Amino acid sequence: MKINCEKIAKCLLTAVAFSALLSLLLIAIFIFKEGFPFMLKVGVSDFLFSSAWNPQMGQFGIFPMIVASLYVTFGAMLIGAPLGVAGAIFMNEFLPRPAMRIIKPTIELLAGIPSVVFGFLGVMVLAPLIRNHMGGPGLSILAASVILGVMVLPTVISISTDAIGAVPHSYRDGALALGATRWQSVHMVTLKAARSGIIASIILAMGRALGETMAVIMVAGNTVKIPHAVTDPVRTLTANIALEMSNATGMAREALFATGVVLFVVIMILNAIALSVMKSRGGRR
Amino acid sequence: MRRISPKITQALAVTLLGAATLLTVIVLVFIIVFVLAKGLPGVTWEFLSSVPKDMGKAGGILPTLAGTVLLPLFAIAIALPLGVGTAVYLTEYTRETRFTRALRFGTDCLAGIPSIIFGLFGFIFFVVMLKMGWCLLSGALTLAIMVLPTIIRTSEEAIRAVPNAYREVSFSLGATRWETVLKVILPNALPGIVTGVMLGIGRSIGETAAVIFTAGSSLRMPMSVFDSVRTMSVHFYILAREGISNENAYATAAVLIITVLVVNLAAYGLMHRFIAKRSK
Numbered sequence: 001m002k003i004n005c006e007k008i009a010k011c012l013l014t015a016v017a018f019s020a021l022l023s024l025l026l027i028a029i030f031i032f033k034e035g036f037p038f039m040l041k042v043g044v045s046d047f048l049f050s051s052a053w054n055p056q057m058g059q060f061g062i063f064p065m066i067v068a069s070l071y072v073t074f075g076a077m078l079i080g081a082p083l084g085v086a087g088a089i090f091m092n093e094f095l096p097r098p099a100m101r102i103i104k105p106t107i108e109l110l111a112g113i114p115s116v117v118f119g120f121l122g123v124m125v126l127a128p129l130i131r132n133h134m135g136g137p138g139l140s141i142l143a144a145s146v147i148l149g150v151m152v153l154p155t156v157i158s159i160s161t162d163a164i165g166a167v168p169h170s171y172r173d174g175a176l177a178l179g180a181t182r183w184q185s186v187h188m189v190t191l192k193a194a195r196s197g198i199i200a201s202i203i204l205a206m207g208r209a210l211g212e213t214m215a216v217i218m219v220a221g222n223t224v225k226i227p228h229a230v231t232d233p234v235r236t237l238t239a240n241i242a243l244e245m246s247n248a249t250g251m252a253r254e255a256l257f258a259t260g261v262v263l264f265v266v267i268m269i270l271n272a273i274a275l276s277v278m279k280s281r282g283g284r285r
Numbered sequence: 286m287r288r289i290s291p292k293i294t295q296a297l298a299v300t301l302l303g304a305a306t307l308l309t310v311i312v313l314v315f316i317i318v319f320v321l322a323k324g325l326p327g328v329t330w331e332f333l334s335s336v337p338k339d340m341g342k343a344g345g346i347l348p349t350l351a352g353t354v355l356l357p358l359f360a361i362a363i364a365l366p367l368g369v370g371t372a373v374y375l376t377e378y379t380r381e382t383r384f385t386r387a388l389r390f391g392t393d394c395l396a397g398i399p400s401i402i403f404g405l406f407g408f409i410f411f412v413v414m415l416k417m418g419w420c421l422l423s424g425a426l427t428l429a430i431m432v433l434p435t436i437i438r439t440s441e442e443a444i445r446a447v448p449n450a451y452r453e454v455s456f457s458l459g460a461t462r463w464e465t466v467l468k469v470i471l472p473n474a475l476p477g478i479v480t481g482v483m484l485g486i487g488r489s490i491g492e493t494a495a496v497i498f499t500a501g502s503s504l505r506m507p508m509s510v511f512d513s514v515r516t517m518s519v520h521f522y523i524l525a526r527e528g529i530s531n532e533n534a535y536a537t538a539a540v541l542i543i544t545v546l547v548v549n550l551a552a553y554g555l556m557h558r559f560i561a562k563r564s565k
Contacts, residue, residue, distance in 0.1 A: 009463040013378055016370030020437060021391030023430045027398065027406045034409055086305035094299055103310060105553050110313045112549040114491030116522045117538050121316060123525070150312055181291045183298040204397065211399020213494040214522060238401045242494055260405045264398070271397035275390070
C-alpha cells in the first residue's frame with residue numbers, strides 16, 4: 001500500500017501545482033471572452049481613441065480614462081520612485097543595523113494599510129489642502145498621484161532594498177579602499193550593480209499604481225474629461241470599471257470588461273518587463 | 286569650474302536621503318495616528334457588538350466583523366492546500382525545467398494582477414456563470430486566487446530553508462518522499478508557511494475591490510456560505526464614499542487598521558523568529 005500512497009501524492013501535487021497557472025489562464029480567458037468581442041464590435045480604435053463615454057447613448061470611448069490613468073500613474077512615480085529608492089539606499093548604506101531593523105518592518109507595515117484608508121485620508125486631509133491652496137475641486141490628478149505615490153512606497157523600498165543588499169560587499173570595499181567616500185561608492189558602484197533590481201521595483205510599482213482602484217475612486221474626482229491641469233478631476237480606467245459595475249447590464253457591462261482587457265494587457269506587459277529585468281540580473285552574475 | 290569636494294557631496298547626499306527616509310516614516314506614522322485619534326473614541330463595546338441601523342449611520346458593525354473573519358478564513362482554507370501543495374511540488378518533486386519555469390511565471394504574473402481584475406473575473410465566473418450569486422463562497426474563492434501567489438512563495442522559501450541533512454536522515458531511515466514531506470519538511474517549514482497565511486489574511490481583510498463585486502455588501506448576518514456578506518473594508522468604503530457617517534467611518538477604519546496591523550505584526554514576528562532560528 002505504501003507505493004500506492006506515494007503515487008497518489010505525486011499525482012495530486014502535480015495537479016495542484018497547476019492551480020496558479022490555471023487561475024491566471026481562467027482570468028485571462030473570461031476577461032477577454034466578455035470584453036474582446038465588444039471591442040471588435042465598436043471598433044478597437046474607436047474604443048481606445050474616442051473621447052465620448054456615454055453608455056446610455058451607445059458611446060463607448062475610453063480615451064479620457066487612458067489619459068487619466070497615464071497621468072496619475074506617472075505622477076505617482078514622480079513621488080514614489082525617488083522617495084522609495086532614496087529610502088532604500090539610506091537604510092542599506094547609511095543606517096546602522098539596529099535602526100534598520102526597526103525602520104524596515106515599520107515601512108513594510110505601510111503595505112498592510114488597506115487602500116480604502118489611504119483614499120479616505122486623501123479625501124479628508126489632502127483634498128481640502130489642494131482646494132484651499134491651489135484651487136480646483138481638490139479631488140484631482142494631484143491628490144491621486146500623491147496618495148498612490150505613498151501607496152507604492154513599500155513596493156519600491158522592499159524590492160530596491162533587496163537589490164542593493166544583494167550587491168557583494170567586496171564591490172563596496174573595493175571602492176572604499178580606492179579612497180572613495182561612502183556616497184561615491186554608493187552612486188558609482190552599488191547603484192550601478194543594483195540598477196536592474198531598482199528598475200524592476202519601479203516598474204512593478206507602476207503596475208500597482210495603474211491597477212489601484214478604491215483609493216483612486218475616492219480621491220481622483222471621477223469626471224470623464226481630458227484634464228488640462230493637475231488640479232482637474234479625472235476618472236481612471238480602474239475607477240471606470242468599479243464605478244459603473246454595480247448597475248451596468250448588456251453592452252455597458254461588456255464595455256467595462258473591455259476596459260478590463262486594456263488594463264489587463266498593459267499590466268501583464270509591465271509585469272513581464274519587470275520579471276525579465278530581474279531575471280537578466282540573475283543571469284549576469 | 287571647480288569640482289565640488291567629495292566631502293560636501295557626501296554630506297549633501299546623506300542629508301537628502303535621510304530626509305526622504307524620515308518623510309516616509311512620518312507619513313506612515315501620521316496615517317496611523319490620525320485614523321486612530323479620530324476613530325478610537327467611537328470604538329466602544331457597543332459599537333463592536335451591535336448591528337448597524339439606518340445603513341450604518343447609527344448602530345455598530347457586528348455583521349461586518351463576522352464577514353471580516355469568515356471571508357479570509359474561507360479564502361485561506363481554499364488557498365492553503367493549493368499553495369503549499371504547489372510549493373512542495375516545486376521544491377521536492379521536480380527539478381528546474383521549462384515546465385516549472387512556466388509555473389513560476391504564472392505565479393509571478395498572478396501576483397501582479399490588480400484586485401479590480403480579480404473582482405471582474407470573480408463576478409463573471411463565480412457570481413454569474415456558476416450562478417452562485419453574491420455570496421461568501423464567491424468572495425472566498427476570488428480571494429483565494431488572489432492570495433495564492435503569496436502562499437506559494439512564502440511556503441517555497443520556507444521549504445527551501447529546511448536543511449538538506451534533514452531530508453537525507455529521513456531517507457536513510459527508510460522513509461519515502463511523501464513521508465519525509467509530511468513528517469519532516471512540513472513541520473519544519475511550518476512557521477514560514479504560517480507567515481504566508483498571515484500575510485494572505487492581512488491582504489484579504491484590507492481588500493475592497495475584489496470583495497464588493499463577489500461577496501456583495503449585505504448588512505445582514507451571514508447564515509450560510511451562500512449568503513452575501515459585507516467586510517469591514519467594504520463597510521468603511523460605503524460609509525465614507527456615500528457620506529453616510531464620517532464618525533462611524535473613522536471608527537470602522539480604526540478597528541480595520543488595528544486588525545490589519547496585528548495580523549501583519551504577527552506575520553513579521555513569526556518570520557523573524559523563523560529566520561533567527563534558521564541562521565543559528
